[in-house]
Amino acid sequence: MASTTLFRLATRSSSAASLFKAAPYTARARLPAAVPAPAARLSAFSTTPMRYSGAHEEETFEQFSARYEKEFDSVQDVFELQRNLNNAFAYDLVPSVAVMTAALKAARRVNDFPTAVRVFEGIRSKVENKSQYEVYLEELKDLREELGVVLQEELYPEESK
Incomplete structure (x- = not known):
């Protein structure tokens, strides 16, 4: 409704003028306390349980590897796979061969x-030198051949130099 129409309506009718009256003041103490709505469970989109940032415990490399192996084993779709890979590569360490095996199978x-x-490509960017990358390639060679995964260096040899 245009503002001029609203103004004309308000001036013509005396009952319409009551639309613009302020509600009676009510003290805040007498109003019922607002109950916060339960937060939507984000885990409905994932099989991975939510982790809260309560006490930041130190996690050993073995615990990290076991956790991510389990997460990759329970992957249901591409989104979960890519999210878990992003999370695994976000740490200041290179995930173990077992974690990468679980990721490739997923x-x-x-x-x-x-x-x-x-x-x-993630492994290559995370390792400190080329010899470490070669170790990963050697360890994952059988699985890579079994799954038919081609490396970026093989797909685009001129770009990876």
């Missing part, structure tokens, strides 16, 4: 070839 399970190739 990529195959959800039929996501590009993410499987990106796993090796």
Whole structure:
């Protein structure tokens, strides 16, 4: 409704003028306390339980590896796979071969070839030197051949130099 129409309506009718009267003042103490609505469970979109930032406990590398192996084993879709990979690579360490094996198997399970190739790109960017990357390639060679995962260096040899 346009503001001029609202003004005309208010001036013509005396009962319409009551629309603009302020509600009677009520003290805040007499109003019922607002009950916060329960937060929507974000875990409804994932099988991974929510982690709250309560006490920041130190996690050992073995605990980290076991946690991410379990998370990759329970991956149901591409979103979960990529989110878990992003979280695993966000730490200041290189995930273990067992974690990368679980990630590659999860990529195959959800039929996501590009993410499987990106796993090796993530490893290459996280390791300190080329010899460490070669160790990962050697350890994952059989699985890589079994799943048919091609490295970026093999796909684009001129770009990876």
